[in-house]
Amino acid sequence: MAVMDETALIRASQNGDREAFNRLVVQYQKLVYNVATRILGEAAAADDASQEAFLSAFRHLHSYRGGSFRGWLLRIVTNACYDELRRRQRRPVAALEALTNTHPAPEAVAALSSQIESPDVAVQRHELAAAIQGCLDQLPEAMRTVVVLADVNGLDYSEVAMAMQSAVGTVKSRLARARGRLRDCLQAHAELLPAAYRLSQGIES
């Protein structure tokens, strides 16, 4: 979407034009849902958080003061995810249920089914995705969010900083620590990782 188009759509949305806002929703809903799923680790909760985030974004459009709309929207999504995580902390049983139902296995498998690859490769990719999600779930909230935004969804540091309401320097250091922790966690699943990872481990051992 061109920048001018997006600016015009945002302005129309701020004046209450739902159709204009819906065009923005269509543009960003995949990103929003992916971010929510990776932060929450569960599809149903991510679905709720995404819906809540878009409703909240529409209600608070007047507070958008320019800059990256994507960053602004992702701040709302991450806040919605944090709210859900806090609710889980208050209800540990529900949190346990969520974790046992987690991981985007059905979606990952569906995504894989569209590609031409052998069943073995598909299973391996699925297992790797589950392993990565398991490691993401073990990270503290802020580290998980920064990795999800920067590495999984490809946002640059400034957009991540906007989404997380923190300084770029903070993003940089959090991202480094999060990557370090994930690297350590994924060593338990080294056989699923790319060849470069296994080779480097082989050199070390």
Add this chain to the structure above:
Amino acid sequence: MTPPLSARDLELLSAYLDERLGPRERAALENRLQSDAGLRRELEQLRATVQALRGLPVLQPPRSYTLPVPAPSKAREISRRPITPLEPRLRWATALASIAFAVVVGADLVVHGPLPAAQAPAQEAPVPLYAEATTAAVSEDASEAQDGAGPAASSQIDWWRVLETSLAAIVVGVSLTWWKIRRLAGR
């Protein structure tokens, strides 16, 4: 066994992967990488981790999150549609007649002033007296007519009242017609 990576080196390697180091920092790190196998290994592991994260499948949302757009209500939609081609004309006619009526009434009040107070008691006067007065007026009119006083007789016709009454009739007539049309159309 290689010593664990320091937080500073971890941050440098991470920023190096993202090409976020300045030229001087980058050159210094590349020099170290050439001579330090352990650091190179750490870099490759971090690179593989980032690649694995970027290779996660993109998930499809289970539904669309677009907001419902309120459809215009049926009644509002119908009321926007003209019932008959005459509708705009009838609207204008009603408006113009109402304006003209108001102007004429206003002008009447300015030219003739309010109704004389003396006329009010006259209406309350006993019938015989009123009858006498009327008879007298009629006979007076008749004698004036007989005297050939045409212009004086015509001045007795209050043209303002005639105009007012006509306009009022038009306003009421057009409004009633309009109301009837709308009723027939079922609104």
